[in-house]
Amino acid sequence: MQTEIWYQRRLEGDFSGGNGFGTSVMDHQTIGMASDHAGFELKQVLKEQLLALERTVVDLGPDGTASVDYPDYGYAMARALREGRVDRGVLICGSGIGISIAANRFPEVRAALVHDELGARLARQHNDANVICFGGRMIGADVALDCLRVFLETPFDGGRHCRRVDKLSNPAWSLQRE
Numbered sequence: 649m650q651t652e653i654w655y656q657r658r659l660e661g662d663f664s665g666g667n668g669f670g671t672s673v674m675d676h677q678t679i680g681m682a683s684d685h686a687g688f689e690l691k692q693v694l695k696e697q698l699l700a701l702e703r704t705v706v707d708l709g710p711d712g713t714a715s716v717d718y719p720d721y722g723y724a725m726a727r728a729l730r731e732g733r734v735d736r737g738v739l740i741c742g743s744g745i746g747i748s749i750a751a752n753r754f755p756e757v758r759a760a761l762v763h764d765e766l767g768a769r770l771a772r773q774h775n776d777a778n779v780i781c782f783g784g785r786m787i788g789a790d791v792a793l794d795c796l797r798v799f800l801e802t803p804f805d806g807g808r809h810c811r812r813v814d815k816l817s818n819p820a821w822s823l824q825r826e
Contacts, residue, residue: 677800680734682708682721684747687740687784689713690792694738697793706734722750722759725779729756737779738796744783751779755817763787768795772802776813 683691708724710716718741728734741747744761751759759779760771771777780799
């Protein structure tokens with residue numbers, strides 16, 4: 649029932665949130681950041697830029713380049729989103745693939761592995777992604793910074809995309825309706 653109410657509000661053009669799915673682009677959003685050891689350096693570069701822009705950042709770890717397991721940090725991001733401690737997230741591992749898979753196991757997460765600005769824009773416009781993922785070994789800092797800027801500035805388009813996004817976050821509900 650709660651999912652159907654959320655879906656109906658979105659069809660009517662209300663993208664203000666509900667179930668932790670904030671879509672408005674606001675400077676006061678809290679951004680969660682996490683990585684594994686391979687993504688640590690890029691995480692630090694992105695974090696420094698966000699802090700310079702006076703954004704609120706919650707660093708979910710790790711604190712250095714010692715070997716760690718990326719699923720732990722994908723799960724930490726999901727927990728932070730679920731608890732409302734962060735509004736959006738940035739996840740980084742070596743390729744970006746593993747950490748995005750880990751995070752996307754949770755219905756409150758829509759993590760998108762991004763390699764360019766178009767991917768960042770479409771992840772927000774069409775998929776209402778709330779977490780952007782990068783491969784620390786795959787993308788340069790300048791491109792990642794551009795992608796992050798676009799990701800944070802781009803609103804969700806809503807409309808025809810609402811039904812699809814709802815199915816992403818509620819697969820059991822989607823299967824029952826078929």
